[in-house]
Amino acid sequence: MKNINELKCLHDIQAPDELKQSTLAAVRSLRRAQQQDTPQHLAPAPRNRFGMAKRLLAGACAFGVILGGAAVWRTRGGEQPTGDVVASAIAHSFGFVAYAADTGELIEPRDSRIVFENGAGVDDPEKGFYSGCLFRVTGENIQSVSASMSKGALYRTKTIKGQGDEWVDAIHQRTAPEINGADQVMVSGLEDDEGNMQMFADLAWTLENGFTDTYDPDVSYGFWVAPGVGELGADADLREAWHHKVDMFNGAMLTVTVTFTDGVQQTKTLTLHTGKLAVEYPDDGSGPVYTGEVLTDAQAAERGYLYGVYAEIG
Incomplete structure (x- = not known):
């Protein structure tokens, strides 16, 4: 029995x-x-x-x-x-999913490879480069998450929702309690079928390398570069400058340690790479969808792609 x-x-x-x-x-x-x-x-x-x-x-x-x-x-x-x-x-196991901030989609790894979207990225000359390449930690009975990177650093991000001009003003003026000292605030809106405007605010907090957070399944983490690092100059092509910032994560080692509620710890390491990530465009016009493939230059000449970050989970 x-x-x-x-x-x-x-x-x-x-x-x-x-x-x-x-x-x-x-x-x-x-x-x-x-x-x-x-x-x-x-x-x-x-x-x-x-x-x-x-x-x-x-x-x-x-x-x-x-x-x-x-x-x-x-x-x-x-x-x-x-x-x-x-x-x-x-x-005592945990995993990773990529998080698409624009759509709220969770993207599962394929064959030990995880591909990150970067639609929520922003390059702030005063706050630094927020890549928009986000991931979440998944698992049961997780108490805390610790992480560090060999190049660059990480930021924590969370999306909150609200409605009305007063809510938007409070977010912009940083008087809303949800702001909680966020380093970066990005506001956007989406109109529903009835014409009502749903507002969103993506909040980002820059983290020290080797931070420890209380686990929250709704929190995402992204890759960050300090302001002034990797700048190509004011005359640089914007696309080239963005790709250059993305390439700063190439070869970085991301180490994530999870502590479970019974005190047991598990650690996983991801090796970051950059490249031309294959995308497909659905007929419904919802925007590009990553296939999980990394294309060669020859393949990229014939297929759709976005330049971004992916990781091998080891």
Whole structure:
């Protein structure tokens, strides 16, 4: 009965999307290990109504190998049940999604690659370069998030909504309590089908490298460069100047550490790159949609793209 309870617990757990490929590799490793440990003359076990649950557990075990490293294998001959180690590894996992501030869309990683939109970027000569390349941390039972970058720095951003001229005035005058010392405030509006104007304010706070934040699933983080860094001069082409600022993140290492409510910590590292990111344009006129592909110059000559930042999750 204990094993069945473990299966019920694991049944509802889903792995972060960026680990799919690694999970498949782990499954292959498990199969090889089973072939080495199990006599080959044994007949296969008969199929029964618990077959699906067993396959779910096998998948969860493979996932546990990825998250817990050698922890699963160390339980052989040990006192802690393997299922407990797997469940703990999955419970202490987190992931990343890119956040498109213009649309509110969450963009899942594909094949351990995450592509960032930059529609909400702004280059402020006094406050610095806010790339608009945003990501969010996802997971359960997260208490805090810490992060640092090897080049550049990070900023925290959150979108708030309001209506009416008084609300807009309070945002511009920075008297609204939601401002809370924000370094950058960007106001925009969207008219609904009934002609009512919904107003938005994107607030940005520049962070120290190595900051620690209380976890908020609605908060996004973006890449930032200090004012005056990487300037090409007043006569530079605007597009070239923007690409030059974006390229300042090329090769940067982003390290994110999550602390869970029980005190356990997990750390992941992302390597940032810049390039021509493929986009498609839907027929509904909603604007470019990233495909997740990074194009060569030859491919970019024939396809739509936007120049921006992507990351390999390692």
